[in-house]
Amino acid sequence: MPKILIVGGGYAGFYTAWKLEKHLRRGEAEVVVVDPLPYMTYLPFLPEVASGNIEPRHAVVSLRRHLKRTRVINARVTNIDHANKTATISPEGGEDWQYDYDQIVVTAGSVSRTFPIAGIADNAIGLKSIEEAVAARDTLVRNFERAASLPVGSELRKRLLTVIVVGGGFAGIETLGELRSAANALLGQFPDISYDETQFHLIEAMGRIMPEVSLPTSEKVLKDLAQRGAHVHLDTQVADATDGVVKTNTGEEYPSGLIIWTAGVMANPKVVNGSDLPREQRGRITTQADLRVVDAEGNLVEGAW
Ligand SMILES: Cc1cc2nc3c(=O)[nH]c(=O)nc-3n(C[C@H](O)[C@H](O)[C@H](O)COP(=O)(O)OP(=O)(O)OC[C@H]3O[C@@H](n4cnc5c(N)ncnc54)[C@H](O)[C@@H]3O)c2cc1C
Structure with missing residues (x-):
């Protein structure tokens, strides 16, 4: 069975897994989501959570409760060796292990971009x-x-x-x-x-x-x-x-x-820099309009999204 690895169960990763569950026939592919958090966070509600207008638990979606046919792994992906189609999975407090895949979807989101301002x-x-x-x-x-x-x-x-x-x-x-x-x-x-x-x-x-x-x-x-x-x-x-x-x-x-x-975000540097996927000057993985990864010359990188 082909293996589809989704790095990050946030907005894009959760929806990718959810839609794949709907489209794939039983036994057609194994779908795995790896995220250090057990929930998808709906970021647009964070200002309302900060003010108390929305309860925190109403702005998060449990991965295991909603993804019935997806394997959920609570860990970080710390390296992507796409040339050999293998990723390093790092569980909290445990030994790293390798996961071999056929298709990878990199949706590890962004992190706050801070400038070197004291304090x-x-x-x-x-x-x-x-x-x-x-x-x-x-x-x-x-x-x-x-x-x-x-x-x-x-x-x-x-x-x-x-x-x-x-x-x-x-x-x-x-x-x-x-x-x-x-x-x-x-x-x-x-x-x-x-x-x-x-x-x-x-x-x-x-x-x-x-x-x-x-x-x-x-x-x-x-x-x-x-x-x-x-x-x-x-x-x-x-x-x-x-x-x-x-x-x-x-x-x-x-x-x-x-x-x-809230002065800006940048592509998740740990995931992007720990991979051999092509990226542009600002550190973002390069894709074409259908989200397939391409290199600087526009050549498709097979099996990467
Ligand atoms: C305050 C705020 C308000 C917003 N409001 C709006 C809005 O009104 N409308 C709108 O369209 N957009 C809004 N956005 C933007 C929108 O939320 C983001 O564009 C969207 O969440 C991006 O989805 P994503 O899946 O790329 O990343 P995320 O949803 O951030 O998901 C990334 C996931 O990757 C996981 N991850 C991180 N590192 C690793 C790792 N090493 N291994 C595995 N997993 C990892 C994280 O835990 C997370 O679950 C807002 C954003 C913010 C911050």
């Missing part, structure tokens, strides 16, 4: 996993609790009530809007905290937000956010975030109790 790795939360979204919400609620018992105007109280989002793409803007709404709802439970004390800032390096939509639409969003008390700083970059104090290249300084980093 970001230590103090900012990304928004690529359910755990990060839950951590953002927990931090917001905890900061309100702590701030409420501190004197009005104190430095720590101001810091705890200041939220910074870095990156004005869809993820950042949605997260800013959702957290602003969550804070408004929390204010109802914290009569000691006033609306004016809660500060929300989004920092974006470009001169506009959400490049995927038209300029008039993005300007409408900016206006709406301003009315809701969320400040967007365009043409501004984070220069430093040491000890949670966000300093910008325009000279502003914001001590913050919650920093969210």
